[in-house]
Amino acid sequence: MTKKPSPADFAHVREWVFDLDNTLYPHHTNLFAQIDVRMTAYVSELLQIPREEARKVQKDFYKRYGTTLRGLMDNHGVDPDDFLEKVHDIDYSWVAPDPALGEAIKALPGRKFIFTNGDRKHAERTARQLGVLDHFDDIFDLVAADLVPKPAAETYDKFRALHRVDCERAAMFEDLARNLVRPKELGMTTVLVVPRNFEPTFSEIWEQDADEDQVDYVTDNLAEFLSALIDQ
Known part of the structure; x- marks a missing residue:
């Protein structure tokens, strides 16, 4: 290498x-931070659990399935279009x-x-x-x-x-x-x-x-x- x-x-x-x-x-743009927050909010609302617990579920799904979405689909039947639209509703001026x-x-x-x-x-x-x-x-x-x-x-x-x-x-x-x-x-x-x-x-x-x-x-x-x- x-x-x-x-x-x-x-x-x-x-x-x-x-x-x-x-x-x-570049990584320092930190655009994903906005997506990350919206993912946590989505999981919290979907499962009706506190944000702290929702974040644990979110990260567990990411580690086990490659994306939070895949975990939500397999375990909770989430509509992928709904998920993708909501978590990407962010401010792109950060880029x-x-x-x-x-x-x-x-x-x-x-x-x-x-x-x-x-x-x-x-x-x-x-x-x-x-x-x-x-x-x-x-x-x-x-x-x-x-x-x-x-x-x-x-x-x-x-x-x-x-x-x-x-x-x-x-x-x-x-x-x-x-x-x-x-x-x-x-x-x-x-x-x-x-x-x-x-x-x-x-x-x-x-x-x-x-x-x-x-x-x-x-x-x-x-x-x-x-x-x-x-x-x-």
């Missing part, structure tokens, strides 16, 4: 796949436009995709606010994945089949290392995006069940990383 990109190592890439939250926009990132993504050769565990509307609003939406060919969201979230192998397989992605010529960018395990198995070049000025041990940025060998590169500045690939 190396932290510095080599343009030669990415010369073969023609399929660029980006996670959305805390990947395309600062990033012209440098937009220019870097635009200059990448080949196709570009957003691959998110959120829904399409959330991805579109976020990417539009960030100033990068027009540079993507498509968005693969949780609904397109039949509500089965990353890191489930079947979700990556569904994505690559739908868009006929050549994984040997693809790169995947993610803020969660466990979500890079399947892409690496499929032959993708993998890049872990961490918070800016982040200097912990590798075990602290890893998430329990993943292996360090699944990450090829690490960056705390996505725009600079991508620019380095196209400027040389």
Whole structure:
């Protein structure tokens, strides 16, 4: 694993796949904090329990099912459209436009995709606010994945089949290392995006069940990383 990109190592890439939250926009934006609060409120209202207890249920479902929504669907028959609409009713002005990132993504050769565990509307609003939406060919969201979230192998397989992605010529960018395990198995070049000025041990940025060998590169500045690939 190396932290510095080599343009030669990415010369073969023609399929660029980006996670959305805390990947395309920086972690310190903290947009998910708004979603997190709304999820807790949703669980509290649905189950008629105090917010403190609802938060425990929310986090337990996330750990066991990959998303809070999957747990709510399997255990309480929640309507996914209702859930997604309510938890994404947030203030997107928290996301600062990033012209440098937009220019870097635009200059990448080949196709570009957003691959998110959120829904399409959330991805579109976020990417539009960030100033990068027009540079993507498509968005693969949780609904397109039949509500089965990353890191489930079947979700990556569904994505690559739908868009006929050549994984040997693809790169995947993610803020969660466990979500890079399947892409690496499929032959993708993998890049872990961490918070800016982040200097912990590798075990602290890893998430329990993943292996360090699944990450090829690490960056705390996505725009600079991508620019380095196209400027040389």
